[in-house]
Amino acid sequence: MKKKIQNKIEKEEKKIIESPKIEGAMVSKKSISFANSVKELMDKCVKNHQHHHPLYRETCIHQHIIDEEKKIAAWVLFEQIDTDRCTSEDDGWLGDQYRYSVWYTADEKEPKQLYEDHAYIRKSVSALTGSRGRDCSIDLVSLDEEGVIARIVPDDSEGYSTKRKVRITKNGEVRAPEIPKEEKRKVDSAVRKKIISILKAWADASGNYSKSENADTRSSAGRSQIREVLRCTERGDWKRASEAYCGACSDFWDAGYDWDDSCGGYTLRELDATVSAIRAIAEGKKVSKDFMKE
Numbered sequence: 001m002k003k004k005i006q007n008k009i010e011k012e013e014k015k016i017i018e019s020p021k022i023e024g025a026m027v028s029k030k031s032i033s034f035a036n037s038v039k040e041l042m043d044k045c046v047k048n049h050q051h052h053h054p055l056y057r058e059t060c061i062h063q064h065i066i067d068e069e070k071k072i073a074a075w076v077l078f079e080q081i082d083t084d085r086c087t088s089e090d091d092g093w094l095g096d097q098y099r100y101s102v103w104y105t106a107d108e109k110e111p112k113q114l115y116e117d118h119a120y121i122r123k124s125v126s127a128l129t130g131s132r133g134r135d136c137s138i139d140l141v142s143l144d145e146e147g148v149i150a151r152i153v154p155d156d157s158e159g160y161s162t163k164r165k166v167r168i169t170k171n172g173e174v175r176a177p178e179i180p181k182e183e184k185r186k187v188d189s190a191v192r193k194k195i196i197s198i199l200k201a202w203a204d205a206s207g208n209y210s211k212s213e214n215a216d217t218r219s220s221a222g223r224s225q226i227r228e229v230l231r232c233t234e235r236g237d238w239k240r241a242s243e244a245y246c247g248a249c250s251d252f253w254d255a256g257y258d259w260d261d262s263c264g265g266y267t268l269r270e271l272d273a274t275v276s277a278i279r280a281i282a283e284g285k286k287v288s289k290d291f292m293k294e
Contacts (some may be wrong), residue, residue: 037108038066038073045103045111049079055088055096056080062100065143072106074114074148076138081118094129095122100138102148102168114147115168131220141165149177157224162244164228176235185238185281191292192233198274199230201264202252222251226271233278242282245275 042061049059057080064075082097099118105111121133134157141149147170151163167177203226225245232241249272259269277287 055083063140074104074143077101091122094120114172162225162228198266201266202271203227238282242279
């Protein structure tokens with residue numbers, strides 16, 4: 001009798017020990033299997049892209065998303081692929097070259113690279129190129145059966161610039177993501193036309209900004225942000241256009257512009273008013289009547 005009771009206790013203990021757990025939560029063995037398979041695929045991806053150099057940063061997974069229910073997953077791989085620095089303290093002429101790539105897998109199949117971006121970047125402006133280079137990091141936003149939604153840095157940006165949201169399909173196509181119906185706004189055509197005209201004028205920003213020592217860098221940062229706002233505005237993504245503006249007017253101000261300085265016939269003050277108009281549209285509010293009078 002005692003032996004039967006002991007055997008029963010041992011069986012129950014075995015069940016508890018073998019129960020699959022992730023961060024303390026009970027999950028199915030199927031879920032555990034898929035999560036572990038994805039981890040193995042990511043580890044293999046990292047291993048296959050190692051670069052052995054004393055000045056290189058280590059290859060790693062920058063971000064990942066796993067949907068256990070749909071059995072799909074994606075991750076961003078980070079690599080350093082070049083440097084022209086001679087020591088760890090040196091900045092080099094170009095700096096370090098990094099590469100970020102997006103990988104996708106479904107049903108535990110071999111992962112496929114959907115997209116990649118690479119660029120040099122350094123801590124300060126290079127005397128050779130007059131630029132810091134470009135941040136090319138990629139952020140994953142969401143995942144579905146069609147591919148991923150991610151944030152990438154525009155090719156024409158400099159330094160650490162505003163990222164734009166894109167859809168990257170399983171075929172590697174990069175396009176603007178669908179705008180949710182609740183975020184689509186009806187905008188008066190005259191207001192939209194003026195907003196786009198002002199943004200286009202300041203996207204070039206060819207005015208006089210010689211009063212500032214860091215004019216080129218600050219003006220370039222401002223132009224990069226305005227170009228992203230323009231892209232979003234032209235396709236009607238007012239919410240993203242509002243988010244993309246991160247102090248462009250301040251960049252132009254630091255570059256030596258005054259409120260009454262103009263580009264393409266529009267002053268910096270009008271650019272600032274344009275940003276306010278975009279925010280109002282994004283929030284479903286009416287654009288100030290003063291905007292059209294200016």
